[in-house]
Amino acid sequence: AQSVTQLDSQVPVFEEAPVELRCNYSSSVSVYLFWYVQYPNQGLQLLLKYLSGSTLVKGINGFEAEFNKSQTSFHLRKPSVHISDTAEYFCAVSDRSSGTYKYIFGTGTRLKVLA
């Protein structure tokens, strides 16, 4: 069965520094990949998604992610973070090979941007 691993539960980083949030999934066959952000007391907001085509995907708020099929990874990056990026980030995979296309979410990574 498909699974999603976000190895880092918390990532502290100083303002204007680069950040990478890691996401690995268990199967590279026919997947759609997503990153969502959740600000305090809010629902999940779509940051970016990979469906097909270019492996480098650009999203909102200056974030980007790269689909790496051989490493079954979809890491999220931002070259310079702001205090306002402090939030929880969720990686999700939609496994098309199962025929159900069900979303599987990771456990989330809490990004804390320090002044």
Next chain:
Amino acid sequence: ETGVTQTPRHLVMGMTNKKSLKCEQHLGHNAMYWYKQSAKKPLELMFVYSLEERVENNSVPSRFSPECPNSSHLFLHLHTLQPEDSALYLCASSQDVWETQYFGPGTRLLVL
């Protein structure tokens, strides 16, 4: 209003109460979802509706009862809940089942 809205945003209820959570989507989508978000756990899918028909029920206790009267509205009826049911309940919608999902702000539920 735009997107996906949920009411109430916060709810405190006793174990013998009956309450309902409401979700409304203004995106013209055909599929709607209920998720449960508890601290330090992955999002748990509870129910999926497509064109008002339930297409998935992930072994959710019967004290949670969903209702989808039309493609824009989704309810979650709550009855005799337990303290461990306290969580953030998120509603989402998508154009069709399992396409990109758009989430509401959630209802923070506390069961005493």
